Amino acid sequence: MRTNLFRNTIAMAGGIALLTLINGCNAKAEKEGGKKERPVAIATFKLKKDKLATALQLPGELSAYQQVDLYAKISSFIKTLKVDIGSQVNKGQLLMTLEAPETNSQLAAAQSRLKSQEALYTASKANYERLFETSKTPGTISKNDLDQAIARRNSDFAQFEAAKAAHKEIAAIRDYLEIRAPFSGIITARNVNLGAYVGPSGKGSEFPLLTLQEQKNLRLAISIPELYTGYLKEGDEVTFTVKSMPDQVFSAKVKRLSGALDLRLRSEKIEMDVPNTSKRLLPGMVAEVHIPLPASVSTFVVPKKTLLETAEGIFVLKNQNNEVVKVAVKKGRETDDRVEIFGDLKTDDQLVSSPSEEMQSGQLIQP
Structure with missing residues (x-):
């Protein structure tokens, strides 16, 4: 009886193990079958x-076509002032005169030296010419006397030329006492008054005497990012607006390309010329530039x-x-x-x- 019970127990355990094995295989098969992907419908x-x-919007800055700060070349005082802020001037027009009494004294001394050297040279030259004419008669003038006369004449001529150069230098410096306009434009800044002391350095030269700008034409400068540098070339037209006239659209043509990237901004500087005969635009204005980028x-x-x-x-x-x-x-x-x-x-x-x-x-x- 015990033997039969033992056999039944073993049979039951074997059945359970077999059933577990079959279930495990089925689960594994189901698991492996679940890993199979199904295609997903995608548009x-x-x-x-x-x-x-496309088009690119970039900020730009308007500046004067030409601008110059005028300074004093020599230490002096303002004698006359013929222009003020807003004055329209022409090229070569006298803007102010300066006064430097010591320069006048130097010029007078240079003139005196020049006349003195001229007289000495004239005398030595005449002496040489007389001796030379006399020496044509054999035995009248020794060769040594003639050589000394030639040397004297050449020395006085060199001194005369040096005096002329010194006089010319002082006269040129005196010309700096007149400040004239290097080009036609408008005076946009004046930093001196009559009687003020001015000079090339030190007190009186911290600021320019006058600032002159040409405003009939302006420059519009923009910086093009590296990505778009290949889309603009000389002659292309752009449009822009300014804050003071938001409803007015201005146009300009690309005139100058720097041909290199700014190492800091990684952009190329481009300039356009803007006609401004009406003077509605002013240097220093910030412009909103519209740049068309046509597809090539x-x-x-x-x-x-x-x-x-x-x-x-x-x-x-x-x-x-x-x-x-x-x-x-x-x-x-x-x-x-x-x-x-x-x-x-x-x-x-x-x-x-x-x-x-x-x-x-x-x-x-x-x-």
């Missing part, structure tokens, strides 16, 4: 090339929602044999809803219309 589109024309070549253009921007970079998701493939791209010009992209792409590639970070490379999709 895609075919990549095409297009020309994307076709590029890949996609809706902005096609881009997947992550911490690792910017990507698009491409369908390759019904699997997701991540492709790194760089952005170009943008509009409100479209953007240029550059990367390892070709025409007619299928891109996911609205990617998300949950989508991973290798995921099965049904376009």
Whole structure:
């Protein structure tokens, strides 16, 4: 009886073990079957090339076409002042005169030395010429006397030339006592009054005597970011507005390109000439510049929602044999809803219309 009970117990234990093994195999099979992905239906589109024309808004600054700060060349006093702030002047016009009594004394001394040296040279020259004529009669003048006369004449001539140069130098310095306009324009600053002491250094020279600007033409300067430097060339037209006349649109043409990037801002400085005969625009105004960027070549253009921007970079998701493939791209010009992209792409590639970070490379999709 005990033997039968023992056999029944063993049979029951074996049955339980067999059932456990069968259930485990079935669970494993079910588990492995659950790992099989099913393709997810995803909206895609075919990549095409297009020309994307955009515009760029940048701040700019208006400045005078020419500007000069006028200083005193020599220490002196303001004798006459013929202009004031806002005075319109022409090239070469006398703006002010300075007074330096010691310069007048130096000029008088230079003139006296010049006349003295001229007289000495005239005498030595006449003496040499007389001796030379006399020496034509043999035995009348020794060769030594004639040589000394020649040397004396040459020495006095050198002294005479030096006196002329010194006189010319003093006269040129005296000309600096008259301040004249180097070009036509308008006086925009005056920092002196009659009788004020001015000089090339020290007190009286901290500020310029006058500031002259040419305002019939202005310069408009902007800094183009590195990304857009290839889109502007000489002769292109831009438009701009200023805060004082927001409803007035002005135009200008690109005239000068620096041809190099500023190392600090990574941008290229560009200048435009702005006609300003009406003088409504003033130097120093800040302008809001509208720069059209026409498309010259076709590029890949996609809706902005096609881009997947992550911490690792910017990507698009491409369908390759019904699997997701991540492709790194760089952005170009943008509009409100479209953007240029550059990367390892070709025409007619299928891109996911609205990617998300949950989508991973290798995921099965049904376009």
